[in-house]
Amino acid sequence: MNITFSSFREISEAIKTKKVSAVEVTKHFLDRIQLLDTKLNSFITLNENAIQQAQNIDDQIKAGDVLGPLAGIPFGIKDMLCTKNLRTTAGSKILENFIPPYDSTVVKKLKNSGAVILGKLNQDEFAMGSSNETSFFGPVKNPWNPEYVPGGSSGGSAAAQAARLVAGTIGTDTGGSIRQPASFCGVVGVKPTYGRVSRYGIIAYASSLDQAGPMTSNVEDAALALEMICGHDPMDGTSSQKVIPRWSADLKADVKGLRIGILEEALKSGLDSDVEKTVQNSIEAFKKMGAEIIPISLSLIEYSIPVYYLIAASEASSNLARYDGVRFGFRAEMQETATSLDDFYSITRGQGFGSESKRRIMIGTFCLSSGYHEEYYVKACKVRRLIKNQYDEAYKKCDIILSPVAATPAFKLGDRISNPLAMYLNDLYTTSANLAGLPSISIPFGLSKNRLPIGIQLTAQAFEEQKLLNAGFALEKASIIGKEKPYVI
Numbered sequence: 096m097n098i099t100f101s102s103f104r105e106i107s108e109a110i111k112t113k114k115v116s117a118v119e120v121t122k123h124f125l126d127r128i129q130l131l132d133t134k135l136n137s138f139i140t141l142n143e144n145a146i147q148q149a150q151n152i153d154d155q156i157k158a159g160d161v162l163g164p165l166a167g168i169p170f171g172i173k174d175m176l177c178t179k180n181l182r183t184t185a186g187s188k189i190l191e192n193f194i195p196p197y198d199s200t201v202v203k204k205l206k207n208s209g210a211v212i213l214g215k216l217n218q219d220e221f222a223m224g225s226s227n228e229t230s231f232f233g234p235v236k237n238p239w240n241p242e243y244v245p246g247g248s249s250g251g252s253a254a255a256q257a258a259r260l261v262a263g264t265i266g267t268d269t270g271g272s273i274r275q276p277a278s279f280c281g282v283v284g285v286k287p288t289y290g291r292v293s294r295y296g297i298i299a300y301a302s303s304l305d306q307a308g309p310m311t312s313n314v315e316d317a318a319l320a321l322e323m324i325c326g327h328d329p330m331d332g333t334s335s336q337k338v339i340p341r342w343s344a345d346l347k348a349d350v351k352g353l354r355i356g357i358l359e360e361a362l363k364s365g366l367d368s369d370v371e372k373t374v375q376n377s378i379e380a381f382k383k384m385g386a387e388i389i390p391i392s393l394s395l396i397e398y399s400i401p402v403y404y405l406i407a408a409s410e411a412s413s414n415l416a417r418y419d420g421v422r423f424g425f426r427a428e429m430q431e432t433a434t435s436l437d438d439f440y441s442i443t444r445g446q447g448f449g450s451e452s453k454r455r456i457m458i459g460t461f462c463l464s465s466g467y468h469e470e471y472y473v474k475a476c477k478v479r480r481l482i483k484n485q486y487d488e489a490y491k492k493c494d495i496i497l498s499p500v501a502a503t504p505a506f507k508l509g510d511r512i513s514n515p516l517a518m519y520l521n522d523l524y525t526t527s528a529n530l531a532g533l534p535s536i537s538i539p540f541g542l543s544k545n546r547l548p549i550g551i552q553l554t555a556q557a558f559e560e561q562k563l564l565n566a567g568f569a570l571e572k573a574s575i576i577g578k579e580k581p582y583v584i
């Protein structure tokens with residue numbers, strides 16, 4: 096059995112029928128990490144208990160216990176999600192030595208379904224970034240070409256998944272951080288409907304936008320992992336009470352008659368030519384499979400960047416206020432220099448946060464300050480509602496909206512990091528799904544001339560994950576990436 100390229104179902108079948116042990120599977124991926132991650136820097140921390148977790152699965156099999164659907168499947172977890180007794184840094188110096196005393200609900204659910212946690216994956220600091228270059232632990236390299244970024248902020252998850260250092264990963268998406276790196280690295284990434292996945296124990300960036308979701312090698316794996324991590328959680332007041340369907344069991348690639356709305360604004364906006372071609376090819380593929388193609392317009396999409404960055408920074412400035420050097424996390428050595436409590440806070444925060452986090456804290460604090468909050472924050476919230484209304488109108492005409500994930504394939508390391516505006520503009524097509532709370536997926540579909548993956552984004556109405564996954568499943572089958580693989584594999 097070729098463990099590296101097996102799906103969740105294949106691995107768990109093999110483990111349950113004792114063709115391979117969970118320990119062997121875990122060791123296989125740990126060996127790959129050892130061998131290849133020096134080239135990628137995708138892991139921040141490895142889980143010393145991974146083999147033990149796998150051993151427990153093998154013991155349960157021996158004892159004849161009924162096992163969860165992810166029994167023995169090794170996962171990497173973005174370092175935004177708290178893991179009990181396993182360091183969780185959010186990619187920041189300020190949490191460099193933070194060891195959570197509890198598991199986030201997502202991790203708890205993964206463990207309950209039998210998954211083995213291999214370790215914690217690199218990311219932009221506090222998930223702020225689109226290239227994984229703001230991490231305190233250094234940038235991650237794109238497994239297709241080490242001179243290029245893997246995307247961000249879940250760059251470690253995307254790179255580890257693309258290089259098959261893990262069987263599956265979890266990322267978080269506040270404005271595109273699952274879908275954009277998935278597109279840049281050629282993996283599947285799902286941002287669920289807001290409220291599907293509990294945010295309890297996920298380090299908060301912008302609470303009204305944050306959602307965790309799977310990043311995997313194929314749609315079926317993504318559907319199964321999503322099923323396992325969704326569900327109501329009394330620990331998160333925004334988590335939905337809706338029942339969780341068995342998406343993976345009901346996957347169907349039949350898109351006959353499905354109405355695919357094509358986002359006109361994206362096609363008119365000067366996309367990179369490889370991205371444009373990939374979008375056109377995906378439309379052709381849907382047509383061939385019998386879907387109905389309908390042009391749709393979201394004229395307010397151009398405001399999604401300013402609205403997103405105002406709201407995200409405002410919420411971040413409030414969420415990051417807790418890192419003060421008093422209760423947990425990094426505390427600067429300052430006994431001699433601090434002359435007041437304020438001084439104490441600012442020296443610790445000055446040393447503990449990187450420059451992108453500081454920029455967001457300053458923008459957010461400004462937007463929320465008295466005198467400006469009506470003008471910026473409240474106004475952004477109003478436009479957010481208008482964007483949501485436009486989506487509602489669009490979904491009267493179509494079932495799924497198709498667009499690029501980003502205007503370009505992966506860019507070179509260092510190319511945009513000193514130009515925040517250029518970096519923010521990268522999020523033009525991803526942020527609106529978060530603003531409207533909609534489920535959205537990136538499907539690897541094409542390759543650029545210089546052999547970098549390009550994903551297609553599909554977005555559905557709230558709680559229509561089945562429709563979304565089915566459309567993604569169909570598109571995946573028509574993918575023109577073929578047998579091409581990242582160079583590290």
Ligand code: GLN
Pocket residue numbers: 222223224225247248267268269270271272273300407522
């Ligand atoms: N690039 C966006 C930002 O920097 C999105 C980040 C995310 O989704 N976590 O805010």
